[in-house]
Amino acid sequence: MGELKTREDVQDLIAGLTLLGTGGGGRPEQGLEALLPHVEAGRRVAWAPVESVPDDGWACSVFGMGSIAPSEPLPAAERRRLGYPEDWVVPRPMVRAVEELAAYTGRRIDAIVPFELGAGNTATPMDAAVRLGATLVDGDCAGRAIPELSQTTAAIAGIRFAPGAIADPWGNVLLVKETASDLVTERIGKLVSMATKLPDMRAPCAHAGFLMRGRDLKAITVQGGISRALDVGRALREARARGGDAAAAAAAALSGWVLFRGRVAAKEWESRDGYMVGTTTVDGESHDAGHTLRVWFKNENHVTWRDGRPWVHSPDLVMLLDAESGAPYTNTLLAEGARVAVLGARADARLRTPAALALLAPRHYGYDLDWVPIEDLMGGR
DSSP, X not given: OEXXXXXXXXXXXHHHHHHHTTTOSSOHHHHHHHHHHHHHTTOOEEEBOGGGSOTTSEEEEEEEOSOOOOOOOOOHHHHHHHTOOSSOSOSOHHHHHHHHXXXXXXOOOOEEEESSOSHHHHHHHHHHHHHHTOEEBSEESSSSOXXXXXXXXXXXXXXXXXXXXXXXXXXXXXXXXXXXXXXXXXXXXXXXXXXXHSSOTTSOOEEEEEEEEHHHHHHHOEETHHHHHHHHXXXXXXXXXXXXXXXXXXXXXXXXXXXXXXXXXXXXXEEETTEEEEEEEEEEXXXXXXXEEEEEXXXXXEEEEETTEEEEETTSEEEEEETTTOOBOOTTTOOTTOEEEEEEEOOOGGGSSHHHHHHHSGGGGTOOOOOOOHXXXXXXX
């Protein structure tokens, strides 16, 4: 059991979630906007272990979908011309999506489990759980952020997204009764998200689905993610306060590694099919001077090369933070010239099975490379 009691707690949690989002997972400001009003109003924001959910209770996963690529909002006149309202008319799409799912299926949603770890995609399900009076599960379906819903532990276990509901702030509400597969569901969701984000990339395309019983929830949940994120955020803040090495502190909190330190020499990207896709190149400094790290991302960081040789890959976590402030980066905000530290950590065992690796390792993304566990690459470091 955990709880947010102060503004500092919220800020620590969002910092930790941003780091564990591995470059994606939603905007940090979105997470702060979702949770700070509850703490400031004295509302309880708490989470519980998955074991607290009754076996015959009903749970769902809630998440936002779409590219994280930056873009300028359309002017109000252009929005009107395209048929959108000037302003958002659904203030909390995550809540609306859960309500629509419950109404369509006739099920009372007893618990909400975040889809993934990330500043926006964990905080907004937390907000929905508070507003709906549902149990918030301390865990998620990935142990990190991921670009495709078919990569979740739920989907890998054979639990389908549909029936599901989609809602956005422009007043668009859709019910997904059934789909051919979760690969197709992912495609449908991304196409809808492109319509949602056209006027403003900050607009959330909220999904509620993966309806399951408590007994199934216990089988698929990567446990402890919210608590872990809070611990990591605190480690970052405390290291900064004492003038210490924030990257090393975060790596220790994750039982991970500082993989590389340097300056972002180049960042090439495009918005493609509802994803932000690109490569970040980091020129090494200090102990890594004379070396180069390349990081390929599809919303999140997935494939790396050190001096041209394949290195750490998904499903293991690759995370970037500011070398001076210790602030974690999303790929939306990372800019050329930034001095960064690159961290690595083990993926949860559920994401290392043969079925999971077929969806998460480099070959899924088109790279003919073998995944090697990060702890083997680090050689006991």
